[in-house]
Amino acid sequence: MVKVTKLVTSRPIVVFCVLGFLVTILGCISTSNWLTTTESLINDVASFTGDLRSSLVSEFENIGKFSYPKTNLSTIGLATVIDSSYLTNNDTGFTNIQTQIAPLLFEAYSTIPQVSQVSYISRDGFLFSYIRADIDTSVAVYANSSSSSSGGDYTWYTQTVDQITGRLNGNATKSQPLDVTHTDWFQAAQRNNYTTAFLGTSLGGGDNETLIQSAVSLFSKKGVVLLGFSVKSLTDVLSRLSLHGEEFYMWTKDGTVLVRQGSLNASLFISNGSICFGGRESKSVRSQCIPENCSSSGYEVEIKRSKFQAFCSHLEVSGVPLRYTVMFPNDGGATRIKHQAKKALYQFFVVTIFVAFGWPVWFVWFMVRATRREMHMRATLINQMEATQQAERKSMNKSQAFARASHDIRGSLAGIKGLIDLCRDNVHPGSDLDTNLKQMNVCAKDLLALLNSVLDMSKIESGKMQLDEEEFNLAKLVEDVIDFYHPVAMKKGVDVVLDPHDGSIFKFSNVRGDSGKLKQILNNLVSNAVKFTVDGHISIRAWAQRPGSKSSVVLASDPQGVVSKFFKCMFCKSTDQTEISNSIRNNANTMEFVFEVDDTGKGIPMEMRKSVFENYVQVRETAQGQQGTGLGLGIVQSLVRLMGGEIRITDKAMGEKGTCFQFNVLLTTLESPVSDMKVRQDIEAGGDHISTPNLGLTVNTSLGGGSMNIRNLSPRFNNCLTSSPKQECSRVVLLLKNEERRRVTEKHIKNLGIKVTVVEKWEHLSYALERIFGFSPQSSMGRAECSLSCPSARELPLIGMDGIDSRSQLPKRRSNSFNAVVLLVIDTKTGPFLELYNVVKQFRRGLHHGITCKVVWLNESSTRVSERGDISCSGPLHGSRLTEVLKMLPEFGGTGLKETSTELQRESLLRHSFVADTSPKHKLQEEGPSSGFNKELGKTIMAPTASESETWFKSVRTGRNPIGNPEEEQGTSMPSNDEFLRGKRVLVVDDCRITIKVATGRLTKMGVSEVKPCYSGKEAVRLVTEWLTQREQQGSVNRLPFDYIFMDCQMPEMDGYEATREIRKVEKSSGAHIPIIAVSGHDPGSREAREAIQAGMDGFLEKEMKQDQLANVIREVESKMNAQATL
């Protein structure tokens, strides 16, 4: 269709001609066809007409020939009869005639058909004649005197005749006589006894009508017999013939027109025996004469403007020669058809031509119009598409510009924050200015957070979000998040509980992944939970599992779609991300971590569950009075998917309030899950100490809290702890306000293998204590010991008893090393402090000497507690704090044995609680580049940035718990940044002199003794190579030529990556490794940074070379080097 249109439009005239030609040809064919048909039709009609004419003519002839053929004979017969009677008597007188001939005449008169006059005329002029005057009357005309004899007295009489008898009756009347004997016909008949026929008037009668008369002379020549027939009867017959518009004329030779029939009203005359039309004298009308001989083919005449075809012939009637002509009008019959056919042909031609030209014109016009319309539409479409593309481009540019702008804003904000920090250093702490600055800092942080969420959104939208992988402590992270929200939640009366589930989170807590984004996810979910929960609790469950099997089961809870959804979400991301997550999946060290944030808030209606993950959607009913952009969960979902997981809202059991968000992420663990062997080795090697440097305690000092972590011990190990039936077991008594926390804490401690007693109400505390230890304030001491040494005697369910088989592995030598401890954990919110304290005091007093009782007060001011010699803990009791508390138990290396050490113990915990109080804010602030370094140093205890107090705390801890080793203790005297690089020698490679100059300045400031500038990659390689060969020659020197090389990435000729590769190649032979730090204008997380690491560089630094960043990178590199060296 399109092609046709195009063709038509491109050559409209050609197409028009072709179409016109086609139509014309078609028209011609049909016309010729039609013409032939018409022709044959005309021929047929013509032949019919011819037949008709000839039949008509023959009809005339027949009438002439057969109507009056016998008149002659009758006349002759009559003459013979009269002759014979004449012969017999010779009398020729009138009497004789009257008596003898008259009856004969009458006889003939009455017998001969159609005869209208029978006469006998004698030579003398006697006459007797019967004439039919009317149809029923006949007259006789007679002359009784001779015309010759009586000279002038020749009279004719007319007398009526009796029709039957023929006798004369009535009166005879005289009538005008005719000189009959001298007429031509009488003479002609007399002369040769011959018959003759003529046309003449009748002899008598009424009206002297014209008769065809036949005269026969008697043989004796005495007279003539005359029979007359009426012409009228002939003409009547002829007239009766049906003529279809033809003209019929009949006339005698002498010019008497006998018959004139037809509609034509023209004047006519007979000249010379032929008929002529038109006025004889008039000059205006030319007379038309039809020639005599025109019988065979018609003769065309035009009379009064109408054409006629004339046929003429002779006709002899009773011996009288007559002529007639038949004229057929030319416009009838075939001619008319011919005419009409011609007319129709013309019409047909006109129509054909009209169609032949009109239709193509219309067609072409229509096509052209259609094409024009289509072109118009296409043009519009193209315009629209361009507009769309432009809009898309604009939008893209806008988002890019937006991202860039946000980036810049973030930079500025970072600057502001830095400046605020700088200002705060110079401000007297506690002053108004300091407070204001603090608030400014908070505002800037909020602004930054807001900006980050917007930036995240735009990053996710543009698909540029990438994971920033680093090593971090997962358990710590989760705890941090909870601790951060705990105070806020507690204000509303909502407890935030960390539920370690099976403790696997502690087992695999050192992981590699994007801690920032994970934290963002958790922060978002927990803050939402806190926001929407009015009472009850929020519990955060976390556990690790093997990826794959179980996870998909967990995810597949809504039956059909989840697997596909999972795949979909895998594939809807860009391919490299899919590859990443696949590779994560395939990695043996990959663990799947499942988190659940479970609150008892309002909950999300079923129908809203899907849409809450969409951007800018908030649940209306619950959003009242709450703020936010509605971006949170959308970002969370994107982030979770980015980490190869899925987030959803799980169904809670009937009757339970609130919402439970569950999500899983894939992270790489740094320790292999099958480390039991190692654990055991460690235990054996560790001698007296259960907790080994590698496994037992991890102090992560980077986060400023100095919080400690007991990683969950392997189950077997746990059993070991509770294994010895003879050993006095420690016991924990929990009096906690929140039910969920009670449950979780109890379960956790049970899992660790410690016996737990949970008391729900403070009033029950003393009773419970009594039941457990056989102690009542009033009772004796003796029973307590008994009950403690044989715990199973009591009806209380005891934990860990089912693991007897595995207990044999416990090193027996430990059994005497410590005494049992009773640990009371009491939440002061459960009841009045003093009452509680009294109960505890009573209990203490009644205890057996060998049993130590320790009390941890929750939510109580430290001063009030400490003056009573107990420990306070104000943070939420979970995670590291719980571990810390539990560490007081001898099973975990707690120092319960000597009273002297309790003071220290107490102080350390006090310290801890203080730090825990303030830690959340610090944690967020200090979540900086330093964390990477610190995590790297995970197994060492010391923090380079450790504050004085922490150092103090550390020394206390290490004093009692010989956890650290001597090398690590050196870390306490970490130099400050200013002196950080004292005495080091550095090579700075950059093609830009200014950068080198600045770097030199900075490094010198940091104490570097020698900065060697180098302006190209090649030169750097050359320098290193030179030195290495020198060293080889000298052999002994083991000192590196430069302690560090700062390498610009982008340089002409040989760029940083290539130079690094070259240097690494050169080094290989000598076994040296000079740390090379990449310096680039790009972000640390960018592609260039990864490329740099791939090229063999050890660290990555931004071009500005900020002092603290520089220091951090150096530390990181150092630690890596050390790690490699120790390996």
Add this chain to the structure above:
Amino acid sequence: MDLVQMQKSLQDYTKSLFLEGILDSQFLQLQQLQDESNPDFVSQVVTLFFQDSDRILNDLSLSLGQQVVDFKKVDPHVHQLKGSSSSIGAQRVKNACVVFRNFCEQQNVEACHRCLQQVKQEYYLVKNRLETLFKLEQQIVASGGMIPAVELGF
């Protein structure tokens, strides 16, 4: 002129440079690096910057002025200029360079010309301002005064 007044005006002038965004914190850091052991550090660096930049801009003009622009030559120059400007904290030059590089990647000759003009403009601006700044400092030193420390808290 009164010494105190001069010091005040120097301070104001320096502040204005930051407020206008001509310089950024990097310049402050440079100034912090300057001490008794290295008294002319900032001016040394800046002089280096001027020398390099003059050369680079010259090269850039030549490269872009050619019939067929070889962007492989242009890009490293811009990169270098960006690096050095960011080293001394000439923020606006750096930003202009970033834009310039984008257009280099797109190989947009016309836009590159515009960018070059922009970069030049920014460069001459910062050059002018810094020279004035040094003059002021020299005046103060010449009249026996101390160069006031730059305040951070603006």
